[in-house]
Amino acid sequence: MTVEDMKVGRGGFPWRIRVEQRLVRPRWVSAIVPVLSIVLGLLTGALLIWANGVDPVAAYVAMAKGAFGSKYALGETLVKTIPLILAGLGVSLAFRMQLWNIGAEGQLHMGAIAAGGIALFLPQKFPQIQPWMWLVIITAAGFAAGALWALIPGALKAYLNVNEIITTLMLNYVAILWVDYLVNVPWKDPASLGFPLTAVFPRELWLPRTPGLFFLTPRHRVHLGLLFGIIAAILLYVFVTRSKWGFEVDVIGRNQKAARYAGMRIARNVLIVMAISGGLAGVAGMAEVMGIIHRLQHQISPGYGYTAIIIAWLAKLHPLVLPVVAFLFGALLVAGDQLQISMGLPVAVSFILQGLILFFVLGGEILSYYTLRIERVSS
Amino acid sequence: MDWVFISATLIAAIRAGTPILYATIGEIFAERAGVLNLGVEGMMLMGAVSGFIVGLKTGSPWVGALAAMLVGGLMSLIHAFVSITLRGDQVVSGLALTLFGSGLSALVGKPYVGVPGVRFTAWKIPLLSRIPFLGEVLFQRDPLVYFSFLLFPLAWYFIFKTRPGLHLRAVGEDPATADAAGINVFKLRYLYTFIGGMLAGLGGATISLSYTPGWIEGMTAGRGWIAVGLVIFAFWDPLRAALGSYLFGGVNSLQFGLQTKGVTIPIYFLQMMPYLFTILVLIFATQERVRRRVGAPAALGIPYVRGER
Numbered sequence: 001m002t003v004e005d006m007k008v009g010r011g012g013f014p015w016r017i018r019v020e021q022r023l024v025r026p027r028w029v030s031a032i033v034p035v036l037s038i039v040l041g042l043l044t045g046a047l048l049i050w051a052n053g054v055d056p057v058a059a060y061v062a063m064a065k066g067a068f069g070s071k072y073a074l075g076e077t078l079v080k081t082i083p084l085i086l087a088g089l090g091v092s093l094a095f096r097m098q099l100w101n102i103g104a105e106g107q108l109h110m111g112a113i114a115a116g117g118i119a120l121f122l123p124q125k126f127p128q129i130q131p132w133m134w135l136v137i138i139t140a141a142g143f144a145a146g147a148l149w150a151l152i153p154g155a156l157k158a159y160l161n162v163n164e165i166i167t168t169l170m171l172n173y174v175a176i177l178w179v180d181y182l183v184n185v186p187w188k189d190p191a192s193l194g195f196p197l198t199a200v201f202p203r204e205l206w207l208p209r210t211p212g213l214f215f216l217t218p219r220h221r222v223h224l225g226l227l228f229g230i231i232a233a234i235l236l237y238v239f240v241t242r243s244k245w246g247f248e249v250d251v252i253g254r255n256q257k258a259a260r261y262a263g264m265r266i267a268r269n270v271l272i273v274m275a276i277s278g279g280l281a282g283v284a285g286m287a288e289v290m291g292i293i294h295r296l297q298h299q300i301s302p303g304y305g306y307t308a309i310i311i312a313w314l315a316k317l318h319p320l321v322l323p324v325v326a327f328l329f330g331a332l333l334v335a336g337d338q339l340q341i342s343m344g345l346p347v348a349v350s351f352i353l354q355g356l357i358l359f360f361v362l363g364g365e366i367l368s369y370y371t372l373r374i375e376r377v378s379s
Numbered sequence: 380m381d382w383v384f385i386s387a388t389l390i391a392a393i394r395a396g397t398p399i400l401y402a403t404i405g406e407i408f409a410e411r412a413g414v415l416n417l418g419v420e421g422m423m424l425m426g427a428v429s430g431f432i433v434g435l436k437t438g439s440p441w442v443g444a445l446a447a448m449l450v451g452g453l454m455s456l457i458h459a460f461v462s463i464t465l466r467g468d469q470v471v472s473g474l475a476l477t478l479f480g481s482g483l484s485a486l487v488g489k490p491y492v493g494v495p496g497v498r499f500t501a502w503k504i505p506l507l508s509r510i511p512f513l514g515e516v517l518f519q520r521d522p523l524v525y526f527s528f529l530l531f532p533l534a535w536y537f538i539f540k541t542r543p544g545l546h547l548r549a550v551g552e553d554p555a556t557a558d559a560a561g562i563n564v565f566k567l568r569y570l571y572t573f574i575g576g577m578l579a580g581l582g583g584a585t586i587s588l589s590y591t592p593g594w595i596e597g598m599t600a601g602r603g604w605i606a607v608g609l610v611i612f613a614f615w616d617p618l619r620a621a622l623g624s625y626l627f628g629g630v631n632s633l634q635f636g637l638q639t640k641g642v643t644i645p646i647y648f649l650q651m652m653p654y655l656f657t658i659l660v661l662i663f664a665t666q667e668r669v670r671r672r673v674g675a676p677a678a679l680g681i682p683y684v685r686g687e688r
Contacts, residue, residue, distance in 0.1 A: 181647035348485035355479025362467035
């Protein structure tokens with residue numbers, strides 16, 4: 001145990017502050033760190049917003065109103081929560097194994113491409129297939145596309161030990177360029193007046209809206225993706241905490257050598273985890289285009305895949321805590337949109353807040369293992 | 380052979396490679412000291428925006444470039460504090476820095492999007508610039524390019540041939556032993572993380588003051604991440620970093636060359652090339668590393684705690 005003394009008690013002052021490592025961290029401490037981090041992140045963000053000549057109080061009021069101010073706003077926050085839950089779950093699974101999948105953004109785009117490609121072209125060729133079956137097919141395709149995209153860096157990691165941080169990240173740019181190519185060239189809607197858009201998907205293929213929950217307005221946009229997210233969270237929780245496979249993932253994440261000695265197959269697990277991780281992000285992309293945008297276009301995601309990383313971290317990779325955190329960040333994204341609409345600030349401002357919150361969580365995590373003790377100097 | 384095409388491609392390769400070269404050498408310094416900083420993209424963006432704004436306000440690209448270095452350095456100190464002092468996870472802290480930097484640069488730069496600013500102009504080096512072919516390619520560039528020509532051999536010499544360079548490597552390979560030998564591990568890690576940030580900032584300013592003068596949100600387009608990848612390709616060696624950066628610049632500029640040659644590949648695929656190239660280069664570098672047994676600095680990404688082994 002390291003004990004560091006901060007001698008405040010110079011010059012005969014009879015008290016001093018000792019910084020001491022905690023042996024046991026009380027529960028309330030680990031609960032308060034994320035909350036405090038969000039508060040501190042927002043406060044520091046306010047300073048930066050103010051330094052740029054914008055009234056931070058007005059900005060935050062606009063943000064709060066935009067995210068929670070009405071039944072419609074609440075619905076929009078839920079809408080943004082959906083891709084964040086799905087992508088966040090995927091990222092958190094990979095992180096459990098210390099597999100740094102930073103590529104959720106690209107995997108999400110690939111899921112959107114697969115879903116869009118099917119929705120645009122296949123139903124007219126196979127009119128005998130029922131819409132609900134298309135729903136199943138499209139969801140599966142979204143998962144498969146995200147999984148395959150993630151398997152590229154996954155295989156490179158598993159067999160050639162190529163750093164997955166860089167490869168997953170590079171593939172984000174490639175995936176986004178694929179979407180740009182498709183919506184600008186082969187899949188472009190001739191009636192789009194030159195905008196990079198595909199035609200709107202057939203209406204019967206749109207992801208159905210959830211029933212009008214009591215807190216939503218009738219014209220809410222919350223769709224079935226929410227259910228997918230919640231089911232995925234529960235399934236992942238069960239697998240991660242109750243199955244042998246979940247145990248293996250944890251052991252590999254904590255100590256690869258020990259896992260290897262125990263006979264766990266690491267390469268195989270890297271592939272499985274990357275596939276599921278990317279697949280969940282792919283479903284997120286599928287849900288976003290089939291449930292909200294209803295077409296492919298340039299800019300499908302305001303960085304859901306990156307926000308997912310923070311959410312996973314804040315939720316401490318816990319699948320059941322994650323949806324709650326995702327909801328908070330969904331609010332932050334809606335609030336960011338509001339800032340753009342009402343105050344003309346760039347959407348990326350929400351990245352400032354996200355980055356700051358992450359810093360505070362990291363710092364707070366460490367600091368919470370220490371405690372200050374004021375004690376009398378015995379001389 | 381078509382000399383005009385070749386020299387144009389080489390010039391474009393150098394111009395496109397220079398920003399990455401700065402960032403890559405900066406990250407080499409940080410990683411050699413054992414600090415993995417994934418915030419390069421964020422620091423470059425902040426460097427690009429502050430270099431542009433300060434250049435515009437003062438009317439001098441030189442002051443702009445210095446400001447960019449300072450801002451990049453300050454950004455890196457956040458990461459240094461979280462990862463060196465608080466011993467937080469370096470991967471996550473670096474990601475946070477990138478997010479923070481891309482958001483803050485967008486906010487700060489908002490009023491300057493599309494505003495014409497200042498830029499570095501080319502200096503023709505007397506005599507040398509008149510060498511046929513080589514003179515045009517190498518010695519009719521702007522000062523930021525010349526500085527990078529000086530920097531990479533100097534960085535190599537510093538890291539591998541000087542005493543402070545030895546200390547730098549020691550801190551990244553075996554901090555406990557370095558500490559026992561009387562080297563201040565914490566101080567050096569802070570110092571080289573800061574230098575890494577300054578060079579990333581300068582790399583950003585090279586984009587906004589020289590390569591494509593002006594400011595657009597997110598204008599580094601992943602170059603910070605490519606630099607992190609090139610560090611691995613470079614085996615943490617500035618000379619190989621130069622090779623990688625100019626190769627990257629060549630691939631990057633080839634897209635324009637091909638277009639002028641009338642090759643009709645959709646632009647989106649040409650734009651993918653640098654990213655795919657980075658992945659490819661990483662695969663080969665990883666294989667070569669295994670063969671030649673070159674490892675990353677042994678203590679890379681691991682916080683140093685005194686008294687723990």
